[in-house]
Amino acid sequence: MSREDEIIDSFMRCKDPVKQIQVTADLTGCDIKTVIDVLKRAGKIPKGTTTGNYKRTLLQLETVELTEDLAAHVRMMHDGGCTKAFIERETGLLMKQIDRALGAKI
Helix, strand or coil: CCHHHHHHHHHHCCCCHHHHHHHHHHHHCCCHHHHHHHHHHCCCCCCCCCCCCHHHHHCCCCCCCCCHHHHHHHHHHHHCCCCHHHHHHHHCCCHHHHHHHHHCCC
């Protein structure tokens, strides 16, 4: 796996994108700017993201893809009595993704 693939994979598996930038930089031996540049080129974060604004920009970034299977799992958890906060912690989804899964088909 190339360094760029490692950066992208690490970022896409994270629950907290803001913290993951620094973690990914530490794990790959890159600086934060390099990590941000790789993620921008891959289309995983907005093009306007910089080292100065990445915390604010990534705060509400969806990193976990909401598939139909995951949406069904979210609905099952919610119907089983799980709170949205619990589902958020367990799945890595954002609250808006959970609401979308509960309210509409994908």
